[in-house]
Each structure stands twice: as structure tokens, then as C-alpha cells.
Amino acid sequence: MARISGGIATSHVPAIGAAFDLGKTEEPYWKPIFEGYEYVKEWIKDNTPDVVILIYNDHASSLMLDIVPTFALGFAEKFESADEGWGRRPVPVVENHLDLAAHVAEQLVIDEFDITLINEMDVDHGCTVPLSLVFGDVEEWPCKVIPLAVNVTQFPTPSGERCWKLGEAIRNAVKTFPEDLNVQVWGTGGMSHQLQGTRAGLINEEFDNRFLDLLAHEPEELKYITRLEYLREAGTEGIEMIMWLIMRAALGYGVEEKHRFYRVPASNTAVGHVVYESKS
Amino acid sequence: MPRTRLYSLDELDDIPGTKVFRARESRQAYHLHKFCMSLMKEENRKAFKEDERGYLDQYAMTEEQKEAVLERNLTKLIDLGGNMYFLVKIASTDGWSAQKAVSSMSGMSAEEYAQMMLAGGRSPEGLRSIRDKN
Numbered sequence: 001m002a003r004i005s006g007g008i009a010t011s012h013v014p015a016i017g018a019a020f021d022l023g024k025t026e027e028p029y030w031k032p033i034f035e036g037y038e039y040v041k042e043w044i045k046d047n048t049p050d051v052v053i054l055i056y057n058d059h060a061s062s063l064m065l066d067i068v069p070t071f072a073l074g075f076a077e078k079f080e081s082a083d084e085g086w087g088r089r090p091v092p093v094v095e096n097h098l099d100l101a102a103h104v105a106e107q108l109v110i111d112e113f114d115i116t117l118i119n120e121m122d123v124d125h126g127c128t129v130p131l132s133l134v135f136g137d138v139e140e141w142p143c144k145v146i147p148l149a150v151n152v153t154q155f156p157t158p159s160g161e162r163c164w165k166l167g168e169a170i171r172n173a174v175k176t177f178p179e180d181l182n183v184q185v186w187g188t189g190g191m192s193h194q195l196q197g198t199r200a201g202l203i204n205e206e207f208d209n210r211f212l213d214l215l216a217h218e219p220e221e222l223k224y225i226t227r228l229e230y231l232r233e234a235g236t237e238g239i240e241m242i243m244w245l246i247m248r249a250a251l252g253y254g255v256e257e258k259h260r261f262y263r264v265p266a267s268n269t270a271v272g273h274v275v276y277e278s279k280s
Numbered sequence: 281m282p283r284t285r286l287y288s289l290d291e292l293d294d295i296p297g298t299k300v301f302r303a304r305e306s307r308q309a310y311h312l313h314k315f316c317m318s319l320m321k322e323e324n325r326k327a328f329k330e331d332e333r334g335y336l337d338q339y340a341m342t343e344e345q346k347e348a349v350l351e352r353n354l355t356k357l358i359d360l361g362g363n364m365y366f367l368v369k370i371a372s373t374d375g376w377s378a379q380k381a382v383s384s385m386s387g388m389s390a391e392e393y394a395q396m397m398l399a400g401g402r403s404p405e406g407l408r409s410i411r412d413k414n
Binding site: 014015059060061064065068082083084085086087153154155156192194195196197198199200201202203204205207228231232233236237264265267268270 | 289291292295296297298299300301302303306310313314316317319320321322325354355358363364365366368369370371372373375377378379382383385386387393396397398400401402403404407408409
């Protein structure tokens, strides 16, 4: 049977991807950020999953114009890196695990999550920056990836509680997949940031660190943070943190926090990152 | 029993210096955003840079939206329904960093904004609610 063995959460700031691609990782501005990922780069060598279910948001690259799905599962064989206005990131093609993706998609609908399937799309920095941060500069990604996109752009986004339930549903779906697979769920985006208006540049270290404190062992406390509270406290784009709840719920009750990292700023954003191993 | 879990989103208007992107804005900015997403192809970026006005005229955007694009007035474009995830593609086409683009809405110079971010960003104190002034 398939099982969820662990999870990773990380911000997915596009400028981090650009720094990575342009070989700026040793520059004083970027070095402390990339150092925060040294642990996971080692950890993943001993914990390479067969499949990552990667929770991210599409930043108006493939979705959000003609179709605005609340939850959408990538269902192509492969996903190219999107050209977001400065050329495609030179990273490997993301390859899907179609059997697991189909199973999860079906089980989610049975479990009352009316998920949208996307049969053709490119993936943007939301998906590829976490892969680069964890796996580094590689010829091909060492595992299959099922991209799951969440609307955090057009309000109302799904609630934190709804994201939590989606994580639980993903957990149950994976557990009923007959093949023996090691699956990780990654939550991406955040932490506090706002990219518009005169409040641009908002960072709330207190809110972010409380979120990180509770996520490992008291995540239920986070379920009921309202969308409005995310906006007020963590900025209009800080609401991306609801995607971390999907990851956390998918891991089940007990986790061991293997690593935690937090730093301000990367471009406009507070960077957060955790590595969890499942205990159940 | 009436449904009780529905509520108005008007409170989203209570956050200082912030316009929340909702369904109406999504439609208001549809053609503007279609233009922005067209900049995801190199040949389109080139065509836009060669003749900005002519390129914009291919899209069913409002005249106000076109002028705001020509002025690179992101504050105005947000006011006209735009969302930053779309608009940032204009900035990328210009070779601007996301930080420079965002700073242009902040009322600060790009340098001042960059310094503020290095110093830990903008505090939420006093910027959570217009009504509660906190």
C-alpha cells in the first residue's frame, strides 16, 4: 500500500529561483537563504520519495485567466517550466505519476472534493522553486510529482479549514492506493508578504513564527484562522500559508519536526521552511 | 432553517492600503490580464516593446487600462481590477525585479523600499483595520 512518509513546506519566491538559476547562491544577500536549505538537501538523499504531491498555486501562468479552479490536479504526463515573462527556468521537466494522480482524483471526488483535472499546463515558480531548493541542480527530478494547484489569488480562496480537510482526504486517498509507494506531500508559498498597494512589503514575524510553532504539534489551532485574518496579519499574498495546512493534515496526527528555517527577506517575502517525518 | 454560514465579503475593504482581488475585478480586468499573459511568449514581448500602443490595441481593454499600462502605473492598474500575479509580467518584460515593481506602489523609492525589506519589512502595526485603527 502507498503511504505518506513525510512532508516539506517552503516559500516559493520567484527571486529565489532566479538567484539559483543565475548562480547567485553565494552572494551575501542570498547565501543565508540557501543555507537554510542545506539540511533538506541532505535529508532528501536518504528520504527520496517515489512521488511528491506538491501543493502550490499557479501565479497566472496556466490558470486564473480563463478558468479559475479552487483546487486543480495536474493530470498531464509531463509539465514544462512556464515562461513567466523572462524565459522558462532551465529546470527538468516535471513528470507525473498518472496512476496515483488518477486514484487521488477519483477518491477526492468520492470524498466530496469536486476537484478540477488539468490535462495540459505548464508549472511556474510555485512548483519549480521548491523542487530546486530541495533537489538542487539536477538533470532530472529524482521522483514523480503530482502538482495540485490551489486558488489563493481570487477571493474568496478556500478556507484554512477546507484546506485541512483536503489534506485529510489526500491522506485517505493515498492510503487506499494498492501499489507500495513512498509518498511525500509538500506545502508551498508564504510566509507573510503583500505585493500590492501602499501596504506592500508587509512582514509579520510574530504571526509567521506562531504559525511555525503550532504547525508541527498543535496544527488544529491553525485550522480556524480566517481568510480575513491572514490578509490583515500576513498580507494579501500571505494567505498562501493555507497550502501548508493541506500538507500538514496529509501527514496525520503525529510528526517529528526535523528542521525549521525562517528568514526575512527574500525580495518582498518572509521565507519559511520545515521538514516533517510522519509518525503514524 | 436558513443557511447561516454565508456572509458578506465587505470586510475585505477594511484593510488599509489594500485592494482585494475578487470575482468582479477578475472580470473587469479579463482583457488586461489576457494582454499580461500574452507576455509569456518571447515573440509577444518583442512585439509589445516595438509598438506598445499598437500591441495593446489588439486587446479589448479599456482606454484607461491601456494608458495605465503605457505609464507602468501599477497602482492604477490594481485600481482598474488588475492583480499583481498578472501585472508582474509587464514588469518582467521591462526587466524589472518583482521587488522594484512592488515598490512602485508603496509610496517609497525602490531604494527606500529595499532598505525597509532588509530591515525586516513593513510592520502590520496600525495597518490591520481601517475601522479599528490597529
